[in-house]
Amino acid sequence: MHLRRYEPDDAARVLDIHRRPEIIRWLGDPPHVPMSDLAEALEWIEERRRREARDPLDVTRAIVADGTDTVAGSVSVARAHRRNGEFVGEYEVGWHLHPDSTGRGLATEAARILLDHVFDHDLPEVWCGMFVGNEPSRRVAERLGLPFVGVRPDPWYEGDSRLYRVTRDEWRAARTTE
Numbered sequence: 674m675h676l677r678r679y680e681p682d683d684a685a686r687v688l689d690i691h692r693r694p695e696i697i698r699w700l701g702d703p704p705h706v707p708m709s710d711l712a713e714a715l716e717w718i719e720e721r722r723r724r725e726a727r728d729p730l731d732v733t734r735a736i737v738a739d740g741t742d743t744v745a746g747s748v749s750v751a752r753a754h755r756r757n758g759e760f761v762g763e764y765e766v767g768w769h770l771h772p773d774s775t776g777r778g779l780a781t782e783a784a785r786i787l788l789d790h791v792f793d794h795d796l797p798e799v800w801c802g803m804f805v806g807n808e809p810s811r812r813v814a815e816r817l818g819l820p821f822v823g824v825r826p827d828p829w830y831e832g833d834s835r836l837y838r839v840t841r842d843e844w845r846a847a848r849t850t851e
């Protein structure tokens with residue numbers, strides 16, 4: 674498995690992932706409007722590139738499984754904006770896969786690589802949250818060994834979430850004992 678930047682040629686696959694209500698319902702606030710055309714997918718790719726150009730720690734990567742050219746899904750460490758739009762220095766790790774690419778450990782492995790990357794570039798801590806009931810995502814966070822904070826009103830999205838937070842030192846200590 675490797676990670677790479679999204680390219681405009683990935684737009685069809687990006688659309689095929691984000692047109693699915695069963696995926697996008699977990700990714701942000703309602704209304705969960707599925708992506709509907711390639712222009713939107715291209716804009717999604719361009720927006721990720723703009724974000725990284727503005728802030729090198731705001732990173733989205735395509736996950737590509739060994740032996741394929743197909744994008745399995747995405748992993749990101751992104752700026753987390755409070756509900757009033759304010760950014761107070763928090764970053765969150767997130768993941769989503771096309772349904773044809775789940776059940777193989779790709780999201781977990783991809784998140785490990787990206788967390789290594791951002792902590793190597795001096796991010797002090799990363800948050801992770803998933804809406805209550807998102808069991809597959811909970812299992813990814815637990816497999817990664819992220820310290821559990823609790824079920825709380827989500828600081829960044831509407832509703833209650835299971836929140837995790839890991840510092841650079843905690844992550845590095847856990848990685849060296851793996």
Ligand SMILES: CC(C)(COP(=O)(O)OP(=O)(O)OC[C@H]1O[C@@H](n2cnc3c(N)ncnc32)[C@H](O)[C@@H]1OP(=O)(O)O)[C@@H](O)C(=O)NCCC(=O)NCCS
Nearest residue numbers: 696699768769770775776777778779780781803809810812
């Ligand atoms: C969340 C999501 C990415 C999890 O996908 P996933 O395939 O379960 O996660 P991984 O890629 O880490 O794979 C782990 C699964 O593969 C299995 N697996 C197989 N080989 C594996 C390996 N080598 N290493 C680790 N796990 C492996 C694991 O047992 C696990 O299955 P289980 O949870 O049923 O035990 C996926 O369900 C999804 O995209 N959901 C919709 C979007 C979403 O909710 N995103 C998160 C928002 S917070």
